[in-house]
Structure formats: C-alpha cells, structure tokens
Amino acid sequence: MAQTYQDLLAAARAEIREVQVDELAQRLAAAQAPVLIDVREQSEWDEGHVPGAVHVPRGYLESRIAGVAAPDDQVVLVCAGGMRSLLAARNLREMGYEHVESLAGGFTRWKQSGQDYVVPQTLTPQQRSRYSRHTLIPEVGEAGQLKLLGARVLLIGAGGLGSPAAYYLAAAGVGTIGLADDDVVDASNLQRQIIHTTDRVGMLKAESAKIAIEALNPDVKVNVHATRINRDNVLDIIAGYDVIVDGADNFPTRYLLADASLMARKPLVHASILRFEGHASVFIPYDGPCYRCLFPEPPPPDLAPSCGEAGVLGVLCGVMGNIQANEAIKVILGIGETLSGRLLVYDALGMEFNELKVRRDPNCPGCGPDAQLEFRDYDAWCAGIGRHTEAVHA
Numbered sequence: 001m002a003q004t005y006q007d008l009l010a011a012a013r014a015e016i017r018e019v020q021v022d023e024l025a026q027r028l029a030a031a032q033a034p035v036l037i038d039v040r041e042q043s044e045w046d047e048g049h050v051p052g053a054v055h056v057p058r059g060y061l062e063s064r065i066a067g068v069a070a071p072d073d074q075v076v077l078v079c080a081g082g083m084r085s086l087l088a089a090r091n092l093r094e095m096g097y098e099h100v101e102s103l104a105g106g107f108t109r110w111k112q113s114g115q116d117y118v119v120p121q122t123l124t125p126q127q128r129s130r131y132s133r134h135t136l137i138p139e140v141g142e143a144g145q146l147k148l149l150g151a152r153v154l155l156i157g158a159g160g161l162g163s164p165a166a167y168y169l170a171a172a173g174v175g176t177i178g179l180a181d182d183d184v185v186d187a188s189n190l191q192r193q194i195i196h197t198t199d200r201v202g203m204l205k206a207e208s209a210k211i212a213i214e215a216l217n218p219d220v221k222v223n224v225h226a227t228r229i230n231r232d233n234v235l236d237i238i239a240g241y242d243v244i245v246d247g248a249d250n251f252p253t254r255y256l257l258a259d260a261s262l263m264a265r266k267p268l269v270h271a272s273i274l275r276f277e278g279h280a281s282v283f284i285p286y287d288g289p290c291y292r293c294l295f296p297e298p299p300p301p302d303l304a305p306s307c308g309e310a311g312v313l314g315v316l317c318g319v320m321g322n323i324q325a326n327e328a329i330k331v332i333l334g335i336g337e338t339l340s341g342r343l344l345v346y347d348a349l350g351m352e353f354n355e356l357k358v359r360r361d362p363n364c365p366g367c368g369p370d371a372q373l374e375f376r377d378y379d380a381w382c383a384g385i386g387r388h389t390e391a392v393h394a
C-alpha cells in the first residue's frame with residue numbers, strides 16, 4: 001500500500017523524539033551538549049543558523065555523518081520547519097544512531113522564539129567568481145578571502161611603492177585601503193607610479209589612486225588621507241587600520257612611522273628603494289625587531305640621497321611594492337613566514353636576492369625595555385640637527 005507524506009511523517013514521529021526549542025537551548029548550553037546538525041541547503045544555512053550547529057545538507061547526511069558524530073552520540077537534527085530533519089533522523093536510526101532527535105518546528109521556530117542565531121559571513125556569487133583563484137588555495141580558502149575583505153590596510157604614499165602595493169591589495173580584495181599622500185601626480189612620476197595616468201597629472205595622488213582602485217574592484221572602500229603624515233595626526237590615522245605599508249620616500253616619515261607603529265602596536269611592512277637596490281622587511285611590534293633595532297639612528301643626510309636626487313629604476317618599485325603587498329596579505333591571513341626578523345635586499349642589476357638576519361636589540365631606542373617612546377621633530381633629527389649620540393650597533 002502506497003504511503004502518503006503524512007503517513008511517513010506519522011511513522012517518523014512514532015519513532016523519533018522531537019525536541020522543543022527551550023529544551024534544545026538548555027541542552028546546548030550544558031557541558032554535554034548534543035551534536036546539532038543542520039540538514040538544510042547551503043542557501044538556507046547562509047541566511048542564518050543555530051550557533052554551534054554543523055552544516056551537513058540532507059543529500060550528504062548518510063555519507064558524511066561518520067565525520068560529524070559517532071553512533072552513540074546524542075544527535076539533534078534541524079531543518080527549516082522540522083519535517084526534513086524528522087525524516088532524516090529515521091535514516092540515521094537505520095544506520096545505528098540510537099540517540100537521534102529532531103528539532104520541532106525547525107530553525108523557523110527557533111528564530112521566532114527569540115533564540116540567538118548567527119548569520120555566517122559568506123562571499124556573494126560575484127565574489128566567489130572574482131576571488132576563485134584565491135579560494136582554490138587551501139591556505140586562503142573562502143575564510144581567508146573573507147579575512148582579506150574585512151582587513152584594513154593603510155598605505156603611506158601613493159607613489160613608487162604605494163602604486164603597485166595598492167593595486168595588488170585592491171585586486172586581492174583587501175576591503176579597506178587607506179591612502180595617505182598629500183602630493184599631486186607629476187609627469188615624472190609615471191615612469192614607475194603605475195596607478196596614475198597621464199590624464200590625471202595634477203590631481204592629488206590619493207584621489208588618482210582611488211579612481212584606479214574603484215575601477216578595478218568595487219569591493220574595496222578607499223579612504224583618502226590627503227595630508228602629510230606628521231606626529232600630530234599619525235596616531236589618529238593609523239588607528240583605523242590593521243596593517244601599515246610604508247611606501248615613504250624619506251627618513252623623517254620612516255622614523256615617525258616606526259615610532260607610531262610601536263605606540264599603536266600595528267604591524268609595519270617596510271620597503272625602500274634607490275637606483276637598482278631595494279630593501280624590505282616586516283616589523284611586528286614587540287614580537288620581532290622594529291625599524292630602530294635595524295637602524296637606531298638616521299644616516300647622515302649626505303649619505304642618504306633620495307630617488308629625486310639619485311634616480312630609481314621604475315620596475316624596481318614594482319618588485320618591492322609587490323613584496324610589500326605580499327607580506328601585508330600574509331600578515332592579514334596569518335600564513336607563511338613573513339620578513340619579520342629579516343631584511344631582504346634585492347639587487348635588480350645582478351638579479352640577486354639576499355637577506356640579513358635582524359634580531360631584536362635589547363637596548364633598542366624604539367622597542368627596548370628602557371626606550372622612552374615619544375615623538376620628536378623628525379625633520380630636524382634626520383637633518384642631523386640636535387641629534388643626541390646613541391650607541392651605534394654593530
């Protein structure tokens with residue numbers, strides 16, 4: 001004799017205990033909580049589910065149950081209204097799961113009863129497509145991509161280093177990018193500052209970069225800080241970010257950032273460039289060495305020519321800026337080995353990468369235990385005015 005849907009449900013109810021919402025809430029809060037399995041489809045799960053539930057869509061329940069619960073575990077199944085879970089529970093009983101129950105009224109009643117529920121963060125279908133080459137990488141995955149979308153990176157300078165770094169961070173889906181630069185695009189910038197274009201000469205660099213980033217990736221929110229970073233504004237500006245990428249072209253800004261990143265405990269991704277040589281490192285405050293463990297004092301001004309004076313190979317900026325973007329992404333995702341504790345030295349002419357080990361200096365004037373961390377007049381200090389003598393490290 002053919003069975004109707006109603007007959008099936010009645011038979012299942014005779015066999016499977018139905019748990020009420022209040023009872024489930026209490027049992028989930030207890031030490032011996034049951035395994036709660038949500039058997040709905042992906043789209044239903046994405047709209048919200050009971051906290052702590054495991055998602056196994058109905059169609060995969062029998063094949064995946066062994067990885068989720070043992071036959072002697074207490075198992076509660078939940079669906080939208082309590083029917084699918086009831087019928088699914090019967091199948092688990094047949095597989096030897098003796099203590100399987102079903103949530104009466106399902107997630108709908110759970111939600112209506114005012115119980116807590118979570119809405120998982122997920123990528124939209126457009127984002128799944130855009131970032132598919134990231135999410136395919138096990139070390140990144142959808143969770144990593146969501147981290148990138150939630151990350152906030154501040155770029156100091158939208159110039160030679162900041163251009164490639166900003167472009168690739170934006171392409172990677174870093175959700176918030178701050179651009180701190182008070183300069184305007186000049187024709188002489190375009191040989192290396194690839195985020196700008198000929199028709200934007202004269203525009204603020206931060207605004208020009210914003211146009212390029214927004215055209216590339218609408219997921220990215222761009223904050224323009226059209227100001228020169230100084231000791232009065234630096235802490236306010238960096239407060240809104242998780243990682244600082246230093247693309248400054250001068251020592252006063254580098255030392256200012258070194259101090260500010262220690263004060264605010266923000267990771268600092270460093271690079272510098274000149275002619276055919278690039279340096280890069282990562283400074284994680286009070287975990288690895290800081291910039292001043294490496295360079296306690298600025299070099300004498302006559303030994304520190306700028307790119308404006310000595311020139312720089314445009315492509316070198318691309319290599320070093322991309323190394324910065326790469327390191328920033330690793331810091332955000334918490335994967336791999338960053339350049340913390342190492343100074344990478346790239347010789348573009350010889351095509352050689354070398355690295356120097358950098359250790360935390362116990363007497364560091366920046367991060368050492370006796371360091372008096374306070375802002376100073378960095379322009380005067382780097383110009384050699386009023387520089388007090390500190391031990392020069394071997």
Ligand SMILES: [Zn+2]
Pocket residue numbers: 289290291292293294360361364365366367368
């Ligand atoms: Zn230090």
